[in-house]
């Protein structure tokens with residue numbers, strides 16, 4: 524199926540999402556330092572962000588999260604660490620008092636969330652990420668709101684990725700299981716044909732089996748060439764599929780490295796991965 528952005532690379536084992544540059548550095552996971560970014564800059568970066576909600580106190584302190592082309596980047600950390608806040612900051616839902624957000628080299632710090640969607644950002648927030656009273660199909664149509672062209676191909680691609688959604692397309696999204704709702708939310712974000720996808724806890728509240736299935740689908744999306752920046756509370760499992768990982772604590776970068784580095788780091792294991 525040529526011209527199908529969600530399927531072109533399916534089954535292409537040569538184009539692994541595993542980062543060819545990964546596999547660990549001599550330094551291992553980096554502690555208490557600035558997250559390291561590639562020369563030329565990553566595809567999407569919230570760089571040294573400091574800021575909070577409205578006129579409230581700063582929640583983020585010099586916080587950096589980023590994802591590069593072909594990668595899955597994962598943000599983990601305790602409850603209240605500022606993971607969702609960092610995602611919202613990158614998406615433009617927060618005052619970034621210091622620092623910058625750049626997409627493909629362009630400074631987008633001043634853009635509204637709507638303008639960021641138009642630039643190619645897809646965002647699935649942690650809560651309220653679907654319209655429960657609308658059908659599955661209507662949710663996907665809402666996702667395509669910025670498009671003026673025919674998006675039926677994209678919808679077919681989303682249905683190919685998540686076959687259960689095709690089956691349930693005329694059902695109210697609120698009647699679906701937790702895992703299926705998350706598929707609706709991710710599908711909705713894919714309807715704009717994003718250049719980068721941000722997911723805040725896509726596996727929240729689902730069983731381990733459903734979590735594995737969702738991770739498989741997320742890997743599949745990444746393989747089609749859409750880099751993924753996601754927050755996960757299933758830290759160990761998420762770092763296993765991560766090219767790059769960030770541990771946030773109290774709004775700041777505590778550790779960063781490849782997923783492999785973080786999984787191997789004794790301190791990260793002890794403090795964040797249950798030993």
Ligand SMILES: Nc1ncnc2c1ncn2[C@@H]1O[C@H](COP(=O)(O)OP(=O)(O)O)[C@@H](O)[C@H]1O
Pocket residue numbers: 576579582600601602603604605606607608609
């Ligand atoms: N809308 C909001 N307004 C004010 N403070 C908020 C808001 N959302 C979150 N916070 C605060 O920001 C801090 C980080 O929260 P959050 O980013 O949701 O953490 P995490 O996603 O890591 O669990 C918490 O202290 C929380 O109370």
Ligand SMILES: [Mg+2]
Pocket residue numbers: 606607608649
């Ligand atoms: Mg959160």
